[in-house]
Amino acid sequence: MHSTARVLVVDDSAFMRKILCDLIAMDPQFEIIATADNGREAVEAVRALKPDVITMDLEMPELNGLEALERIMRIHPVPIIMLSSISDDGMRETIRALQTGAFDFIRKPSGPQSPDIHMVGEQLLEKLRIAVLTKRHSCLFQPVQPLPAPSQSVAPPTTKQKIGFEAPLSPIADAVEKPLKPAAAALSKADKHAAKKRETEPKLPVADFKVEADAAGRSVKPNKPGTNRTFKHLVAIGTSTGGPRALHEVITTLPSDFPAPVLVVQHMPPKFTRSLAQRLDSFSSLHVTEASHGERVQAGVVYIAPGGYHMELAKDSGGYAIKLSEEAPRAGHRPSVDTMFESCAAYPELRRHAVIMTGMGSDGVKGMKALIDSGAESAIAEAEESCIVYGMPRSAVEAGVAKSVMPLRQIAAAITSAVRK
Numbered sequence: 001m002h003s004t005a006r007v008l009v010v011d012d013s014a015f016m017r018k019i020l021c022d023l024i025a026m027d028p029q030f031e032i033i034a035t036a037d038n039g040r041e042a043v044e045a046v047r048a049l050k051p052d053v054i055t056m057d058l059e060m061p062e063l064n065g066l067e068a069l070e071r072i073m074r075i076h077p078v079p080i081i082m083l084s085s086i087s088d089d090g091m092r093e094t095i096r097a098l099q100t101g102a103f104d105f106i107r108k109p110s111g112p113q114s115p116d117i118h119m120v121g122e123q124l125l126e127k128l129r130i131a132v133l134t135k136r137h138s139c140l141f142q143p144v145q146p147l148p149a150p151s152q153s154v155a156p157p158t159t160k161q162k163i164g165f166e167a168p169l170s171p172i173a174d175a176v177e178k179p180l181k182p183a184a185a186a187l188s189k190a191d192k193h194a195a196k197k198r199e200t201e202p203k204l205p206v207a208d209f210k211v212e213a214d215a216a217g218r219s220v221k222p223n224k225p226g227t228n229r230t231f232k233h234l235v236a237i238g239t240s241t242g243g244p245r246a247l248h249e250v251i252t253t254l255p256s257d258f259p260a261p262v263l264v265v266q267h268m269p270p271k272f273t274r275s276l277a278q279r280l281d282s283f284s285s286l287h288v289t290e291a292s293h294g295e296r297v298q299a300g301v302v303y304i305a306p307g308g309y310h311m312e313l314a315k316d317s318g319g320y321a322i323k324l325s326e327e328a329p330r331a332g333h334r335p336s337v338d339t340m341f342e343s344c345a346a347y348p349e350l351r352r353h354a355v356i357m358t359g360m361g362s363d364g365v366k367g368m369k370a371l372i373d374s375g376a377e378s379a380i381a382e383a384e385e386s387c388i389v390y391g392m393p394r395s396a397v398e399a400g401v402a403k404s405v406m407p408l409r410q411i412a413a414a415i416t417s418a419v420r421k
Contacts, residue, residue, distance in 0.1 A: 004028070004029055004030060004031040005029060005030050005031065005052045005053060005128070005132040006031050006033045006049070006050075006051045006052045006053075007024055007030050007031065007032050007033065007051060007052065007053055007054070007055065007128065008033060008034050008035070008036065008042065008045050008046065008049065008051040008053075008054045008055075009021055009024070009032060009034075009035045009036070009054075009055050010035070010036045010037075010038075010039070010041075010042040010054060010055065010056045010057055010060070010065070010068070011035075011037065011055075011057040011060070011083065012037050012038055012057060012059070012060040012061060013037075013057075014037070016057070016083075016108070016109075017035045017037070019109060019117075020055055020083075020124070021035065023117075023120070023121040023124055023125070024055075024124065024125070024128065026121065026125065027125050027128075027129075029129075030125075030128060033049055033051055034049055034051075037060070038060045038061050038062040038063055039056075039060050039062060039063030039064055039065060039067055039068030039071075040062045040063045040068075042054070042056065042063075042068045042072070043063070043068055043071050043072060043075070046072050046075065046076050046078070047075065047076070050076060050078075051078060052078065052079075052132055052135060053078065053079045053080075053081070053103075053128055053131045053132055053135065054072070054078060054079070054080045054081070055080075055081050055083060055124070055128075056068065056069060056080050056081070056082050056083065056102075057082075057083045057108075058082060058083065058084060058085070058090060058093050058094065058097065059085075059090075059093075065082060065083075065093075065097065066093060066096060066097050066100065069082075069097055069100055069101060069102055070100060070101075073100070073101040077101070078135065079103035079104075079131035079132070079134060079135050080101075080102045080103055081102070081103055081104050081105060081106065081124070081127050081128065081131060082094055082097045082098070082102045082104075082105040082106075083105070083106060083107075083108045084105045084106070084107055084108060084272075085107075085108055088275070091271055091272050091274075091275040092275045092278070092279065094272065094275070095244055095272065095275045095276050095279045096279065098244035098245060099244050099245050099248045099279065100245075101245065103127075103131050103134070103241070103242070103388065104127045104130075104131070104241050104242075106120060106123050106124050106127060107120065107269065108120075109121075127241075130241065130360055130389060134388060134389055228259075228298055228299040228300065229296055229297070229298050229299075229319050229320075230299070231259060231260050231261060231298075231299040231350075232259075232260075232350065232351055233259060233260035233350065233351045233352070233353065233418070233419040234260055234261055234263070234313070234344060234347075234350045234351070234352050234353070235260050235261070235262040235263070235352075235353045235354075235355070235415055235419065236262075236263045236264075236340055236341055236344050236352065236353070236354050236355070236371075237250070237262065237263070237264045237265070237354075237355040237356075237357065238264075238265045238337030238340065238341065238354075238355070238356050238357070238359075238363065238364040238367075238392065239264075239265070239266055239267075239337075239356070239357040239358055239359050239392070240266070240267040240358070240359025240360055240361065240363065240389070240391075240392060241267075241358060241359050241360050241388055241389045241391075242357075242358035242359065242387065242388025242389055243266045243267070243268075243357060243358060243359060244266065244276055244279075245388070246357045246358050246382070246386075246388075246408055247264065247266065247276075247280060247357075248279075248280065248283065249408050249409065249411075249412070250355075250357075250408070250411050250412045250415075251264075251280050251283075251284050251286065251288060251302055251412075252280070252283045252284045252285075253412035253413070254284070254285070254286055254412055254415075254416060255285065255416060256285035256286065256300075257300070258286055258299070258300050258416065258419065259299050259300070259419055259420065260299055260300075260353075260419045261297045261298060261299055261300070261301055261302075261303065261320075262286070262301070262302040262303065263291075263297075263303050263305075263311065263313065263340055263344070264302060264303065264304050264305065265305045265311060265335045265336065265337045265339075265340045266304065266305070266335075267333055267335070267359065267363070268307045269307045269308070270306065270307035270308035271307065272307055273290050273304050273305065273306050273307045274290045274306070276290075276304060277289050277290040277302075277304040278290075280302065280304075284302070286300055286301065286302050287300065287301045287302065288301075288302040288304065289301065289302070289303060289304065290303075290304050290306050291303040291304060291305055291306060291311055291322045291324065292322065292324070293322060293323065293324040294321055294322065294323075295321060295322050296318070296319060296320070296321050297313065297319070297320040297321055297322060303322060305324075305335035305340065306324065306335070307335070308326070308334060308335075309324040309325065309326060309334065309335060310324065310325045310326070310327055310330075310334055310335050310336055310339045310340070311323070311324055311335050311339070311340050312324075312325070312339060312340060312343035313340075313343045313344050313346075313347065314343070315347065320347075323343070327339075330363070331361065331362070331363055333361075333363050336363060337356070337363040337364035337367055337392070338363055338364055338365070338366045338367035339367070340367065341354055341364060341366075341367020341368055341370060341371050342366070342367045342370045342371075344367075344371060344376075345367070345370040345371045345373070345374040345376070346374075348374050348375050351377050351419075352371055352374075352375075352376040352377065352378075353376065353377060353378035353379075353380070353415050353418050353419065354367075354368050354371050354376055354378065354379050354380070355378075355380045355381075355382075355411060355415065356368060356380070356381050356382065356392050356393050356396045356402070357382040357387070357392070357393065357408070357411070358382055358386075358387040358388045358389050358390070358391075358392070358393065358408075359389055359391055359392040359393075360389050360391040360392070361391050361392060361395070362391070362392060362395035362396075362399075363392055364392055364395075364396065365392075365395045365396050365399050365401060368396055368401045368402070369399065369401045372401055372403070377418060378403060378404070378414075378415065378418050379396075379401060379402050379403040379404070380402065380403070380404050380405070380406060380411060380414060380415070381393040381394075381396040381397050381402035381404070381405045382405075382406070382407070382408055382411065383405050383406055383407045383408075385407050386407040386408035386409070387408075393405070
């Protein structure tokens with residue numbers, strides 16, 4: 001058994017491979033066993049070396065990061081941390097990778113002199129440590145069926161590539177930066193308008209919050225529900241590491257006639273949550289949207305808290321609405337699950353159902369207790385057997401605030417049954 005965790009670094013840029021190796025080498029518990037400059041070499045290295053954890057670039061020649069991820073998860077499931085750009089296409093591909101089986105992601109550092117290089121290094125090492133600890137639950141890293149692009153079918157490869165491993169996999173040369181692939185589905189004009197408005201409008205202090213009907217300026221897709229502002233039930237879901245895959249399982253399983261709104265906090269940086277909402281919307285029979293300040297809450301709509309903002313449930317004479325704020329992070333999180341849950345606790349006239357799924361830490365425990373104390377009907381924690389990281393659910397269970405514990409595959413059916421009572 002290895003005393004150190006063995007890391008494979010995959011990136012088509014020799015410059016970036018050097019940066020990543022230097023960052024990882026700062027922690028003696030990690031050993032760089034090889035580097036690869038494309039997805040094909042990564043698959044070869046995994047077959048030959050069986051690394052404990054992998055860092056993987058998305059855009060590479062011969063075989064890109066998403067394709068390599070899918071192959072690796074079939075032959076030797078292992079935690080993979082994706083390196084993502086902040087372009088729209090890069091964020092969409094990152095979300096797809098997380099739903100396909102990637103453990104987590106970090107934003108790619110721009111270079112060794114980048115002002116955030118130390119923060120990126122700390123984030124990378126933290127995620128590597130969590131990934132190595134989680135790998136002990138090897139049953140969680142099982143081959144998964146790759147998700148097709150929305151409105152597209154996945155064609156089988158026209159040729160079968162023969163793979164031959166050559167050791168060592170050393171940096172060869174910097175590859176020319178390639179344009180990112182176009183996304184399978186673009187944001188609607190209304191979503192772009194709402195996002196642009198949130199980025200440019202003055203930030204409202206909490207005391208000045210006032211609900212404005214349809215402030216987002218968005219319309220719900222005509223073939224999806226979401227026109228009913230009268231509802232008796234409310235579902236609130238909190239998750240972190242492993243959340244995109246778990247959310248895909250739950251949200252896409254909810255029926256089209258789901259009679260309640262769903263509020264979701266997923267710990268994720270700004271802008272990535274928009275891509276997450278878009279991706280989930282492409283597969284779900286419900287309308288999934290990144291929430292906007294002041295928009296009315298409707299049954300049959302899933303609201304994803306935007307990265308960098310707390311999301312709360314608010315109410316005025318016109319009904320319930322979304323409230324976003326930039327109050328200080330709670331326990332390092334903004335959005336915070338606790339903040340969302342606690343806001344829902346203020347409305348006992350609603351039959352509320354809270355869910356905490358995979359994630360590191362204890363965010364959501366205080367909020368779930370507040371919900372239970374205010375009469376919430378359901379308080380569900382995801383079972384350890386299906387969690388990528390059994391942190392947030394464990395904290396809820398150990399604090400005694402979870403009324404029920406169940407594996408991921410049962411959660412959608414449980415909340416569907418609860419809101420139909």
